[in-house]
Amino acid sequence: MEKVTSGKQKCIAKVTSQVMLSAGIYSMWLKFPEEQDVAAAAVPGQFISLYSKDGSRLLPRPISICGINRAEHMLRIVYRVAGKGTEEFAGYAAGDTVSVVGPLGNGFTMKEGKSILIGGGIGIPPILSLAKELKGDVTVVLGYRNRDVFLSEEFAPYGRVYLSTEDGSVGTKGNVIDAIREHHLTADTIYACGPLPMLRGVKAYAEQEGIAAQISMEERMACGIGACLACVCQSVEKDSHSNVKNKRICKDGPVFDVQEIEW
């Protein structure tokens, strides 16, 4: 009898630690079985789908990868509690298990040279895994709403770090672009993940300064693997897969060259 499955499937990851970093922001390390090592194939900018144990919550929660420890078959996620699903995850403790599919999406294309890494709010976690693996001269700019900052200290070993807060309580008052201008930061490549208004600002700045930029997008997802067409974003050119000006964030992204995307 032929096998009904073809290899890839949900795997059971074990939670090895969980801590709250800031109000509603949690950091969790997951260890994968060696025969289904999601960490081995993971690169910065990719995400994993986590599945709730509660049957009333069907859809996977796509969460970006914040840290990769390939030797130990482990991934770290840092996420915000935004609903019942993430609330469930936040209740997990070391020893608990969770179903995962991944790694998913394309990840950042790491370029040599001078880089500015930009993270805004809950878009900061994937930027940390990128900062760790990126070679060359790295500057990090992190944007927060207020003094409830998280993860910023962990960037210190990988480059110069600048902060901005909307209320001015820490770093530059304003947004990440205000911080970049204040400190006259330049680069060959910008990598960014954050809310849409921030990404719009990054696009405008990158185009004005003639800097290449890769941005990581988000949207409500169902399947997470490119089949359901829920999480599309508009592309400038007709996409070869969709045959319309739509790209799938989960499959063609989440990282796009800023010039590919239309708002």
Add this chain to the structure above:
Amino acid sequence: MNLSVDFAGVSMKNPVTTASGTFGSGAEYAEFVNLNCLGAVTTKGVASVPWPGNPTPRICETYGGMLNAIGLQNPGIDLFLKRDIPFLKQYDTNIIVNVCGKTQEEYLEVVERLADQEIDLLEINISCPNVKAGGIAFGQNPKLVEKMTARVKEKAKQPVIMKLSPNVTDIAEIARAAEAGGADAVSLINTLTGMKIDIEKRKFALANKTGGMSGPAVKPVAVRMVYQVAHAVSIPVLGMGGIQNAEDALEFIMAGATMVAVGTANFANPTAVADVVNGLERFMRDHAISDIRELIGCVE
């Protein structure tokens, strides 16, 4: 032990397929599911030209289900024939192509383009709740359903399944209209029109305001409708609506479905459709059932 069924003249190795729109054309799920082990793959709806679909957000979760308003984004029949059909032809499974359109002529154009293709069945989507023209507009009026079915049947070279909407007063009447028009089979249910409001933002959760509800929460409604339709028509029924596992699939089969489709469950578990095939086998073994056809409509 026999799992094979005859569905509208097409031999299926088992009664399990995918629900249109939840499985693309199979390429993404092929990493998870051995497509050779499915009775058929049902593709996402394809139109005569590429459709961009609706604005985002296109989906949201609901208790035990979800709403979607994808808006039938599809690459159009040209690319579909060039890429998706050859992909599926690599596998030893039947191909059911779901057809959509904004006007009757658009549906017929797609049906004609598929006429000389090596595909096994057509599923005509007259029940999508998320597009402004076409879709459900053709599926709620029995006279239109009969006429539309007859016109499709004139052009079609493959057996025709009419996909029915649950958003009607009497689904049996619509099924009888499809049968009168010459349909070879009916499939049901498409999604139930629903709405969700984000109370923090005071906005609709979907950009389209309404969406089609699917998932295990709709299953009892779907089983009831499959039962009603199976008793109203003599053509075979492809049942779907909230099937997550073999036990769910068996409810549909016992209610009268010759085949079943797994839809939203693919999102909750990418091997769900394969697990249903496995589970049906296990159920038959455990209950010493030699032929799955014994179970079709066995609950009167």
